[in-house]
Amino acid sequence: MSKLNKDARYPVTMTLNGEEVTGHAEPRMLLSDFLTHEIGITSCHVGCEHGVCGACTVIVDGTVMRGCLTLAVQADGTTVETAESLASKDGKLSELQLAFKKHHGLQCGYCTTGILMSLTAYLEENPKPTEEELRDMLSGHLCRCTGYVGIVKAVLDYCENSTE
Amino acid sequence: MADVALGKKFLGQPVERVEDEILLMGKAQYSDHLPTRAGTQHAAILRSPHAHAKIISIDTTRAENIPGVTAVMTGDDVKEMSEAFLIVLRQPINQWALAVEKVRYVGEPVAIVVARNRYIAEDALAEIDVTYEAMKPAVDQEEAILDDAPIVHEAVGSNVVSTRDFTYGDPDDAFAAADKVVKMKIRYPRNSQTPLEGFVVTADYHQGENLYDVASNYQGPFTSHPVMSMALRVKNSQLRMRTPQWSGGGFGIKVQIFPYVVLICLASKKVGKPVKWVEDKLEHLSAAAAAPNRLIKMEAAVKNDGTVTGFRFDQQDDYGAFLRAPMPGPLYRMHGILTGAYDIKNLSVTNRVVMTNKCPSAMVRGFGGPQMYYGIERIMHKVATELGMDPLDVIRKNLVPAGVFPYRAAAGALIDSGDYPGAVERAVKEGALEDLKKRRDEMRAAGKKYGIGYAAIVEPAQSNMGYLSNILPRDERQRNPKGGAVANATVNVDPLGTVSVTADSIPQGQGHMTILSQIVADVLGLTPDQIKVNLDFDTAKDAWSIATGNYSSRFSSATTVACLKAAEKVKAKLARIASQTLNVPADQLEFVDGKIRDPSNPENGINFYRAAGSAHWTPGNLPDEMEPCVRETGSWSPPELESPNEKDQINTSLTYGFVFDFCGIEVDEDTGEVKIDKYVTMHDSGTLLNPLLADGQVHGAFAWAIGCALYEEFVYGDDGSFLTGTFADYLVPTAWEVPEPQIVHMESPSMLTPLGAKGIAEGNCMSTPVCLANAVADALDVEDITLPMTPTRISAMIHGEEKPPNNDKPAVTIPVKGEGNVLRGTGETFVPAEPLEVWNTLLDPKALAAVIPGCHALDLIGDNSYEADVSLGVGPVRGRFKANVGLTEMVEPKKATLSGGLIGPLGASQGSGHVFLEAADDGTKVSYDYAIELTGTVASVGGRLLEGAAKALVKQFFQRLGAQVGGRPVSGGEPWWRNLLRSLGLLK
Ligand code: FES
Numbered sequence A: 001m002s003k004l005n006k007d008a009r010y011p012v013t014m015t016l017n018g019e020e021v022t023g024h025a026e027p028r029m030l031l032s033d034f035l036t037h038e039i040g041i042t043s044c045h046v047g048c049e050h051g052v053c054g055a056c057t058v059i060v061d062g063t064v065m066r067g068c069l070t071l072a073v074q075a076d077g078t079t080v081e082t083a084e085s086l087a088s089k090d091g092k093l094s095e096l097q098l099a100f101k102k103h104h105g106l107q108c109g110y111c112t113t114g115i116l117m118s119l120t121a122y123l124e125e126n127p128k129p130t131e132e133e134l135r136d137m138l139s140g141h142l143c144r145c146t147g148y149v150g151i152v153k154a155v156l157d158y159c160e161n162s163t164e
Numbered sequence B: 001m002a003d004v005a006l007g008k009k010f011l012g013q014p015v016e017r018v019e020d021e022i023l024l025m026g027k028a029q030y031s032d033h034l035p036t037r038a039g040t041q042h043a044a045i046l047r048s049p050h051a052h053a054k055i056i057s058i059d060t061t062r063a064e065n066i067p068g069v070t071a072v073m074t075g076d077d078v079k080e081m082s083e084a085f086l087i088v089l090r091q092p093i094n095q096w097a098l099a100v101e102k103v104r105y106v107g108e109p110v111a112i113v114v115a116r117n118r119y120i121a122e123d124a125l126a127e128i129d130v131t132y133e134a135m136k137p138a139v140d141q142e143e144a145i146l147d148d149a150p151i152v153h154e155a156v157g158s159n160v161v162s163t164r165d166f167t168y169g170d171p172d173d174a175f176a177a178a179d180k181v182v183k184m185k186i187r188y189p190r191n192s193q194t195p196l197e198g199f200v201v202t203a204d205y206h207q208g209e210n211l212y213d214v215a216s217n218y219q220g221p222f223t224s225h226p227v228m229s230m231a232l233r234v235k236n237s238q239l240r241m242r243t244p245q246w247s248g249g250g251f252g253i254k255v256q257i258f259p260y261v262v263l264i265c266l267a268s269k270k271v272g273k274p275v276k277w278v279e280d281k282l283e284h285l286s287a288a289a290a291a292p293n294r295l296i297k298m299e300a301a302v303k304n305d306g307t308v309t310g311f312r313f314d315q316q317d318d319y320g321a322f323l324r325a326p327m328p329g330p331l332y333r334m335h336g337i338l339t340g341a342y343d344i345k346n347l348s349v350t351n352r353v354v355m356t357n358k359c360p361s362a363m364v365r366g367f368g369g370p371q372m373y374y375g376i377e378r379i380m381h382k383v384a385t386e387l388g389m390d391p392l393d394v395i396r397k398n399l400v401p402a403g404v405f406p407y408r409a410a411a412g413a414l415i416d417s418g419d420y421p422g423a424v425e426r427a428v429k430e431g432a433l434e435d436l437k438k439r440r441d442e443m444r445a446a447g448k449k450y451g452i453g454y455a456a457i458v459e460p461a462q463s464n465m466g467y468l469s470n471i472l473p474r475d476e477r478q479r480n481p482k483g484g485a486v487a488n489a490t491v492n493v494d495p496l497g498t499v500s501v502t503a504d505s506i507p508q509g510q511g512h513m514t515i516l517s518q519i520v521a522d523v524l525g526l527t528p529d530q531i532k533v534n535l536d537f538d539t540a541k542d543a544w545s546i547a548t549g550n551y552s553s554r555f556s557s558a559t560t561v562a563c564l565k566a567a568e569k570v571k572a573k574l575a576r577i578a579s580q581t582l583n584v585p586a587d588q589l590e591f592v593d594g595k596i597r598d599p600s601n602p603e604n605g606i607n608f609y610r611a612a613g614s615a616h617w618t619p620g621n622l623p624d625e626m627e628p629c630v631r632e633t634g635s636w637s638p639p640e641l642e643s644p645n646e647k648d649q650i651n652t653s654l655t656y657g658f659v660f661d662f663c664g665i666e667v668d669e670d671t672g673e674v675k676i677d678k679y680v681t682m683h684d685s686g687t688l689l690n691p692l693l694a695d696g697q698v699h700g701a702f703a704w705a706i707g708c709a710l711y712e713e714f715v716y717g718d719d720g721s722f723l724t725g726t727f728a729d730y731l732v733p734t735a736w737e738v739p740e741p742q743i744v745h746m747e748s749p750s751m752l753t754p755l756g757a758k759g760i761a762e763g764n765c766m767s768t769p770v771c772l773a774n775a776v777a778d779a780l781d782v783e784d785i786t787l788p789m790t791p792t793r794i795s796a797m798i799h800g801e802e803k804p805p806n807n808d809k810p811a812v813t814i815p816v817k818g819e820g821n822v823l824r825g826t827g828e829t830f831v832p833a834e835p836l837e838v839w840n841t842l843l844d845p846k847a848l849a850a851v852i853p854g855c856h857a858l859d860l861i862g863d864n865s866y867e868a869d870v871s872l873g874v875g876p877v878r879g880r881f882k883a884n885v886g887l888t889e890m891v892e893p894k895k896a897t898l899s900g901g902l903i904g905p906l907g908a909s910q911g912s913g914h915v916f917l918e919a920a921d922d923g924t925k926v927s928y929d930y931a932i933e934l935t936g937t938v939a940s941v942g943g944r945l946l947e948g949a950a951k952a953l954v955k956q957f958f959q960r961l962g963a964q965v966g967g968r969p970v971s972g973g974e975p976w977w978r979n980l981l982r983s984l985g986l987l988k
């Protein structure tokens, strides 16, 4: 990446959930701030801003990333997916989302979107994790509300019964 | 009863949540997403690096000159523009939204910068110069009460700001007649459930109306609303508070937004524009709120058969630096139920409120219950141990018996319903306790440390707004009696017959919309998805009262009732309208499947929407004197919530559920880890409104309780520095650490709430930590158990205290003032130059400036003393510091002592070290040792990074020294912290 001037604002263009969007960011602006305050999506939640809680998790060019540890300018020219991409265009929840609903896998929902993004990438590689593997993977996320029970049940149920 | 009033088609069923769709899609608008007006400014807050210090001066000039900065405010501005916050106690404990004259805890707000964006505001913080004069802090609650302790609030003259004694029954007699007196001293740590979403406040001051319009994820109780409006010197109606229906968790903590609401309001007034502030996690962990740590000295009067005839409590709560309303709630919220689940008539209590130089305490889920039950249930366990009885038999012996409800507990709680012995036996059977006991025997036979723990607790819900009155002397509280708890909800039916609901419950993720929709659907014969619940709340438009908000599990026993009442009013009105057309008396009509009809002739009915529509379209046709439109508000306050009586008895809550837990744990002797093998939790929370959501609350409380028992604690150094400022230091359990408990339910409907429901969201916060502690006590056969039971603590109990490894010991012991966060180290390096050359470099300011990593300037300010301007950072934080370094005990060219300090917005440090120079082949062997004491942000966030960072920094210093002396002047290079971040994988 070429050298950027710290006080200038740069155009950042990305394919966000299948649509090209452009905004402007100073070099130090976080991707999480950019998505929320520059683009205006509402799923990239900031829980800790230091990489521990996972609430800000998004997928950048196929790789799961923390929005709070990524700079917006790093995401220029990339393809970014957030939780807004999971339901169908006409607003039908995906089977994984429906499983969360069925098993009460969320309360305040603040951690949920990040968890869904991690799961989306993870389950592609590991479609049938054991409960132990799943809990290990989920340990990259903090949830203060659910005690994780509903989350684990939802994912195992989805893996067992998904028709997708 | 509920079953009669409602069809119970949806209520009581595990209905999936109406909230979930929008949340799962990521479309919910939390506070940070709410629209703001163009021109909105952003705030950042400068916080104290000291636990206790006088503010000598604050120079904001440089910060104000930064382009993009709109204003900088300090305590002086705030004091001029506002009043100190009203508190419950009549004591001169004055707190403003920014520190005035002195700081009293690390993290206390000292100044606020308002700027075009948050990034600029944070930059400007680094340019505010505050001169402090450090004072000795009162940190430990037991030391804070000693005569020579530093005083947190001089005007009070003591750190013990309230002492109240209470006696119920005849405890002296009970103790005199006891076969045995069992005593215990118990400590409960500081912790908090730390919602993922931090505090958010946007304030917009409207000059013409002298009105503050605030949007915030504040959660109530709205007893704090007058506290804020009085601080702002406006009428209540001039402080408009709006709270969004989506919140990223609250757990009680978000009541403590209120001082920031005032701060941001003042900032908006000052700059004449809306101002927004979003709290970050370091601010949250260090300065938002903590449940008070408690010291309990407890005694039980015991008969040889295990009957406990009396309790004596001496409870001392550490509220930190200020008493923000509703503090000292945790000491009084449980007061009526101080005898827990037991039929104990004799009780004496001393409650002490202690101030220290720590973050002010606040409401946190469980609100006094975790502390109190840690005392009660630990001592019940000890009673069993001392009598050689099974702990469960001691519990059984003392439980409030079946069939005595409503039962008046010694200190005044009116327990509404239950069957405690029945619940215990059901849990024992369904949870297969006998099998667990067998398992313990087998595990022990195999040489394992295995234990079983029990806890029985009563879970209160819907606090009596008068519960704090007991802190005042009788005559004083009689002059201004307080009691009750009002809830409000409104049901509206629009011209097309669609139903909407609002309420004052300020949800934080529990699923209130779903339950309200279940209630209204049942009353009106509709389905939950036909009921649109909107829980955005606005004091300018909604029905509200002081009890409004989300706390003390008030939703299921209070808001639901207000909603039921509103729905029933709507039903009555529509029935009257329908009765005109159907020619059937209104009270004989039924509401089923969207129809209002005659049950004996279902053909004779009209559509719900048609009946409702006529109130809008043809009001002239309404029955006599009926008002048009369909909008009804239900308000409810239970008569059982009275103010304290002349015997100091108080019914502190409306409903009382019962929780009984038991568990099996194994302690790993090698690692000190506590492994939860089995956990059973029995809940009698009255009628369950939605079992799916009820279990969700149990799971959430349980997970946090696991944190409290095993991981979570706000840790302070002896100097008051805060040491747990990130989620890498304050450990929160993940999916890996939280097992799924077995939940057993029993339903004894409350006779005091029309729906029969009680609270369920806090029970495990109270029962689980002590249940696990009892199990560990059983496994290790120890009495003194300190939470959290970390591997280090458990190992110390098994193997004795761990000795620090030898190689970390400094060659020379360097004394430090306190033991805050102290880094010590030693090392040596080789420099290819004569000792004298090295020596001269150390004394040459120019050369030294090139050697010190991150040094911008270095000046000689006296004999061998320097002042330097350096940039340093650890992990995610980085800042500029002023350093003062002096060289003493100099023996040219052999050794010198360096000492000095750093001060900057991120904290302060004091340290010293020794340097030894020794000629070695073709050069000099340089050896050194150091001890550095840290306070402020750097101490808070660094836990696991600092040790390595200091080592890297010191090493880099000597490498650069070598390079400098060796004639290879050091180039700019990369700052040391980048190397560190890289080695930690945080930087590419
Ligand atoms: S906000 Fe990014 S990991 Fe917590």
Ligand code: FES
Binding pocket: A105, A106, A107, A108, A109, A110, A111, A112, A142, A143, A144, A145, A146, B196, B248, B249, B509
């Ligand atoms: S649902 Fe609230 S943090 Fe997970």
